[in-house]
Amino acid sequence: MNEATNPGQPTDVAVLDSDETTQPALESAGEAGEFGDNMKLTDFIDEFGDGLLSQVKSQNPAIFDPELDEGTAQYQRRKAIMDGLKRQPFKAQADAVQASVKLLVDHNQPAVVINAEMGTGKTMMAICAAAAMQATHPRTIIIAPPHLVYKWRREILETVPGAKVWVLNGPDTLRKLLQLRAMLGLKTTQPEFFVLGRVRMRMGFHWKASFITKKTMVEGQVFEGAACPDCGSFICADDGEGHFMPVSPAFAQVTLGDRRKRCEAETAAGRKCGAALWTLIRSGRAIDSMHDLVLGALKQMPTIGEKTASRLLNTFGEKMLGAMLGDNVYEFLNLMDENGDLVFSDRQATRMERSLANFEFSVGEGGYQPTEFIKRYLPRNYFGLLVVDEGHEYKNEGSAQGQAMGVLASQCQKTLLLTGTLMGGYADDLFHLLWRLNPSAMIEDGFKPSKTGSMGNAAMNFMREHGILKDIYKESGESSHRTAKGKSLTVRTSKAPGFGPVGIMRYVLPNTVFLKLKDIGQKVLPPYEERFIEVAMTTAQQAAYDAMSRSLVQTLKQALALKDSTLLGVVINVLLAWPDCCFRMEVVRHPRTKALLYTQAAIFQEGDTSPKEAELLRICKEEKALGRRVLAYSVYSGTRDTTARLKALLEANGLKVAVLRASVDASKREDWVADQVERGIDVLICNPELVKTGLDLLEFPTIAFMQSGYNVYTVQQAARRSWRIGQKLDVRVLFLGYAGSSQMECLRLMAKKIAVSQSTSGDMPDSGLDVLNDAGDSLEVALAKRLLSEV
Numbered sequence: 146m147n148e149a150t151n152p153g154q155p156t157d158v159a160v161l162d163s164d165e166t167t168q169p170a171l172e173s174a175g176e177a178g179e180f181g182d183n184m185k186l187t188d189f190i191d192e193f194g195d196g197l198l199s200q201v202k203s204q205n206p207a208i209f210d211p212e213l214d215e216g217t218a219q220y221q222r223r224k225a226i227m228d229g230l231k232r233q234p235f236k237a238q239a240d241a242v243q244a245s246v247k248l249l250v251d252h253n254q255p256a257v258v259i260n261a262e263m264g265t266g267k268t269m270m271a272i273c274a275a276a277a278m279q280a281t282h283p284r285t286i287i288i289a290p291p292h293l294v295y296k297w298r299r300e301i302l303e304t305v306p307g308a309k310v311w312v313l314n315g316p317d318t319l320r321k322l323l324q325l326r327a328m329l330g331l332k333t334t335q336p337e338f339f340v341l342g343r344v345r346m347r348m349g350f351h352w353k354a355s356f357i358t359k360k361t362m363v364e365g366q367v368f369e370g371a372a373c374p375d376c377g378s379f380i381c382a383d384d385g386e387g388h389f390m391p392v393s394p395a396f397a398q399v400t401l402g403d404r405r406k407r408c409e410a411e412t413a414a415g416r417k418c419g420a421a422l423w424t425l426i427r428s429g430r431a432i433d434s435m436h437d438l439v440l441g442a443l444k445q446m447p448t449i450g451e452k453t454a455s456r457l458l459n460t461f462g463e464k465m466l467g468a469m470l471g472d473n474v475y476e477f478l479n480l481m482d483e484n485g486d487l488v489f490s491d492r493q494a495t496r497m498e499r500s501l502a503n504f505e506f507s508v509g510e511g512g513y514q515p516t517e518f519i520k521r522y523l524p525r526n527y528f529g530l531l532v533v534d535e536g537h538e539y540k541n542e543g544s545a546q547g548q549a550m551g552v553l554a555s556q557c558q559k560t561l562l563l564t565g566t567l568m569g570g571y572a573d574d575l576f577h578l579l580w581r582l583n584p585s586a587m588i589e590d591g592f593k594p595s596k597t598g599s600m601g602n603a604a605m606n607f608m609r610e611h612g613i614l615k616d617i618y619k620e621s622g623e624s625s626h627r628t629a630k631g632k633s634l635t636v637r638t639s640k641a642p643g644f645g646p647v648g649i650m651r652y653v654l655p656n657t658v659f660l661k662l663k664d665i666g667q668k669v670l671p672p673y674e675e676r677f678i679e680v681a682m683t684t685a686q687q688a689a690y691d692a693m694s695r696s697l698v699q700t701l702k703q704a705l706a707l708k709d710s711t712l713l714g715v716v717i718n719v720l721l722a723w724p725d726c727c728f729r730m731e732v733v734r735h736p737r738t739k740a741l742l743y744t745q746a747a748i749f750q751e752g753d754t755s756p757k758e759a760e761l762l763r764i765c766k767e768e769k770a771l772g773r774r775v776l777a778y779s780v781y782s783g784t785r786d787t788t789a790r791l792k793a794l795l796e797a798n799g800l801k802v803a804v805l806r807a808s809v810d811a812s813k814r815e816d817w818v819a820d821q822v823e824r825g826i827d828v829l830i831c832n833p834e835l836v837k838t839g840l841d842l843l844e845f846p847t848i849a850f851m852q853s854g855y856n857v858y859t860v861q862q863a864a865r866r867s868w869r870i871g872q873k874l875d876v877r878v879l880f881l882g883y884a885g886s887s888q889m890e891c892l893r894l895m896a897k898k899i900a901v902s903q904s905t906s907g908d909m910p911d912s913g914l915d916v917l918n919d920a921g922d923s924l925e926v927a928l929a930k931r932l933l934s935e936v
Contacts, residue, residue: 572612
């Protein structure tokens with residue numbers, strides 16, 4: 146099998162104009178033979194780095210330069226707005242805001258990306274940008290993960306004086322949107338923010354048929370039919386003969402309920418009635434009374450049980466409590482009794498405030514997809530700025546939330562996308578994001594949808610031009626010809642990590658503001674270290690793994706030779722997981738035929754400790770001696786659960802341990818972790834997917850990855866959970882991998898993908914996993930490292 150790599154645009158050649166700085170130096174070096182026939186790349190950068198840097202700066206001047214821009218009227222006006230906020234951004238944050246607003250307003254660009262490291266305060270920067278644009282782009286709508294909706298609301302109210310925040314994330318979203326439509330045309334100087342949960346944003350709605358029953362005489366018999374509730378005209382059945390629709394659940398409800406129809410009858414004025422023959426309904430069971438609804442809502446909160454909820458209802462009444470829960474939940478936290486004393490203690494209020502991140506209460510109308518309502522019933526550009534939090538979550542082509550984000554972006558004047566990991570290593574990670582943010586630029590470059598609306602060809606062309614595609618040729622002997630033997634050549638194309646410098650210069654740099662935690666300065670962050678630890682397997686463990694690997698790989702090769710790829714995922718998952726899960730018997734079966742492929746007995750018994758577990762134990766003991774807590778990540782928390790075994794092992798050695806599982810609701814995880822810290826735990830074990838966004842785990846300055854997984858977003862987000870503004874201790878992130886196993890290949894691939902991801906984030910990787918990136922520096926990577934070190 147031969148492999149050919151097609152990187153699209155060349156990524157290892159740089160063509161530079163000759164200038165006064167570099168050309169004489171190059172000529173003199175060549176004449177003197179200072180570097181011999183071959184010149185090391187590092188020597189080249191050391192010798193000509195300054196000239197190359199000046200050339201780059203002259204050919205690609207920055208849109209925003211604080212030293213040059215601070216004298217302009219626009220800069221001073223925006224600075225005055227930020228100076229008037231309740232909370233002041235750091236200097237680096239303020240510069241990022243100034244650059245973003247200048248690009249959006251002064252340069253009239255449709256979208257800008259703030260690609261900032263986790264913990265740099267992207268929420269704060271977005272709020273400041275919205276405040277600075279309030280005069281020209283009133284009304285800011287924010288798409289956020291559902292468990293961060295109320296965090297956004299809290300930070301807006303704590304930052305912008307006089308701000309009004311609409312939370313569009315609950316079952317009362319439709320009522321608020323209808324209220325907005327009724328207020329069209331009204332002028333307001335009050336800053337308005339609308340926070341929409343991304344799950345609610347894409348959710349559809351439920352409806353049922355809406356009609357009245359009307360009787361008439363047909364051929365001497367009384368006919369009972371369905372009629373329009375507005376004009377009273379009978380509704381005709383879809384039989385093409387004009388027959389009236391009878392009133393029966395099996396006919397009228399089903400026929401009208403399948404489609405959202407409108408009345409086709411003509412009114413006395415000669416116009417079509419057009420009334421809707423459907424109405425919204427709320428899914429789920431009906432609530433009997435307001436009392437039961439409020440009682441159920443109160444019991445959802447921590448520290449409030451049946452008795453406390455009943456006492457609150459008897460004291461304050463369901464009407465007052467319902468109004469608080471539906472409109473201002475923070476007023477509820479400050480409830481006072483008849484003596485003027487607070488009902489809830491500080492500890493109760495703190496726990497309830499954390500639980501309100503995703504709390505919604507409403508007695509309003511049924512649900513309706515907010516993006517659909519905004520598109521249909523609010524004028525275009527009604528919202529001035531769209532802020533997309535965790536923007537990389539909207540990169541997939543067919544995802545409902547990605548398409549809904551694209552709809553909102555098309556309805557708003559400007560878009561500000563926030564992310565800490567702009568891309569996951571592949572060029573097509575960016576394609577659909579770029580299309581949703583700035584479709585006109587993509588069409589201008591020739592990336593257009595097909596006649597049927599498909600973006601498949603455009604995405605593939607984008608990959609060919611700016612990414613890396615591998616064409617894999619397979620040649621095999623064939624004897625199927627009638628008169629002679631021949632050979633068959635098949636070609637398969639797959640993508641590989643990589644993004645060309647032309648793509649970065651064309652699509653990333655002109656529209657992206659970069660910010661690293663180290664750029665904030667002002668000693669707000671402690672040192673950060675990433676380190677890879679290679680763990681050797683025991684002799685028995687290594688021998689069993691090698692035998693399993695040889696057998697399964699041979700079986701896989703035989704299956705692939707027969708064009709059967711169903712074993713691919715099974716073999717890879719087993720070889721990745723077994724070294725960490727060899728405390729249990731491994732039975733490998735064919736996913737389709739269920740045939741037994743391999744059986745491996747357990748290597749470690751219940752009381753034994755595997756090498757990687759022993760390494761984690763050593764780390765946890767050392768950190769506890771220093772007064773530091775450890776956050777341990779394990780991707781095997783389901784069928785191959787390793788978390789229970791890790792918990793038992795650590796507790797047997799005198800450590801207090803808690804395991805965060807998916808059964809803890811996302812909205813309650815922050816409160817749950819806070820409770821465990823109050824209990825005095827030393828180690829928290831969880832799957833990194835559970836905490837990759839939204840949680841500030843400052844109490845855990847040491848993070849240990851037992852496995853990494855393949856997801857670049859998850860690894861990069863989870864690794865920075867504790868290195869955030871407010872952290873006082875040094876942060877250590879450790880990656881553990883078994884030597885001589887497939888885990889090492891997994892980590893190498895992750896290192897390469899992180900290298901590409903960081904190349905589009907304004908930085909080059911010098912992380913713990915970078916030591917495994919044996920692909921070698923291409924010219925632009927080595928050049929960027931040197932140039933960035935000089936800045």
